[in-house]
Amino acid sequence: MNVWLGAGKTMTKTTALHDWFLVAVLRCAIVIAAAIANPPALAAGCSFELQGEGRVVAIIDARSFRMEDGREVRLAGIETSAAHASALSALVAGRNVTLRGQTDAPDRYGRQPAFVFVQQAATPVQNQLLAQGDALASGTVADKACAAELLAAEAAARQARRGIWTDRAAIKNAESRGDILARIGQFTVVEGKVLSVRQAGATSYINFGRRWTRDFAVTISRRAMPAFEAAGISLKSLENKRIRVRGWVEARGGPRIEAAQAGQIEMAGEN
Incomplete structure (x- = not known):
């Protein structure tokens, strides 16, 4: 079958489909190249460099846990009390997590300080604990965007009088x-x-x-x-x-x- 193009020109249906396919492939290639050149931005705030991934196998205390590979991780940027260990367990026990931070250097107890993201979550576990009133922002995070994010989560819990903040x-x-x-x-x-x-x-x-x-x-x-x-x-x-x-x-x-x-x-x- 011929397709009329005007001005006395014709092309076969096969040729038209072939050209359409080439255009589609070209468009896909452009999209893929753009994605590689400009990967999706991480959420603002406490999304630092990737420091590891794995599954949580044990809760050590209210802000520390052990990974399947043996690493011990301490939640950076917050402080907690022993009474809130169950809050951390509810969020990460048995879950796959991603660790992000400015460094993977261990603290003096051999624990890796990190911001912890459960699976594909956009915000770290720290934010959830703060928003629930199960932690306090430490104030020791130098990155301004991250520090502001943590304080905002804490302020929300304080205003709603959740967890720690039920005590006036x-x-x-x-x-x-x-x-x-x-x-x-x-x-x-x-x-x-x-x-x-x-x-x-x-x-x-x-x-x-x-x-x-x-x-x-x-x-x-x-x-x-x-x-x-x-x-x-x-x-x-x-x-x-x-x-x-x-x-x-x-x-x-x-x-x-x-x-x-x-x-x-x-x-x-x-x-």
């Missing part, structure tokens, strides 16, 4: 010295108005009380200052501002939290 005293008052001292050795969130910022030797002190030897204060070492400067935080500008700080409580005369990363300090309400 989950955030300690900076003026309640005794309540903070009762948390020595524990990761704690403290909120209050900064009275003064002073430097003594190689350490800067963010003071929340007049009795600096007894009242709560945040300490920042000189070696940590570049992280705050890079984040655009001037310590002096915090005076008379209400802030929220997170970290491990120590007793050095009065209760102290050492801040090594800018993300450990955030502006609170009423500023």
Whole structure:
């Protein structure tokens, strides 16, 4: 059968189908080449470099688990308590996971810190635990997009009073010295108005009380200052501002939290 093309020209049906097939193949090749050259972007936030994949075979504690290949993994960017181990188990036990992070170097306990994605999930397990109120953001993630993502998930749980946040005293008052001292050795969130910022030797002190030897204060070492400067935080500008700080409580005369990363300090309400 001939196909009329006009102006006295004809082509066979076979030739027409052949040309159509070549065009279709060419279009597919262009699409595939574009996909290879421009792979789909990972979700924003905590999607770092791929650090491994595998199946979770055992839960060690509220933020650590063991992989089938023997690796022990610690969830990066969050802090939890032993009471919340079941929350992690419900999300990852027996599941295939993808590990992402800025490095696969183990911590001092031999665990690999990572952001953990179950199968093809767009957000890490950390976000789910925070949104459920089963964890606190550590404030130690240097990547701004990731840190903001974690804090947003935590804030959603706090506003909805889920998990940890059902306790109205989950955030300690900076003026309640005794309540903070009762948390020595524990990761704690403290909120209050900064009275003064002073430097003594190689350490800067963010003071929340007049009795600096007894009242709560945040300490920042000189070696940590570049992280705050890079984040655009001037310590002096915090005076008379209400802030929220997170970290491990120590007793050095009065209760102290050492801040090594800018993300450990955030502006609170009423500023």
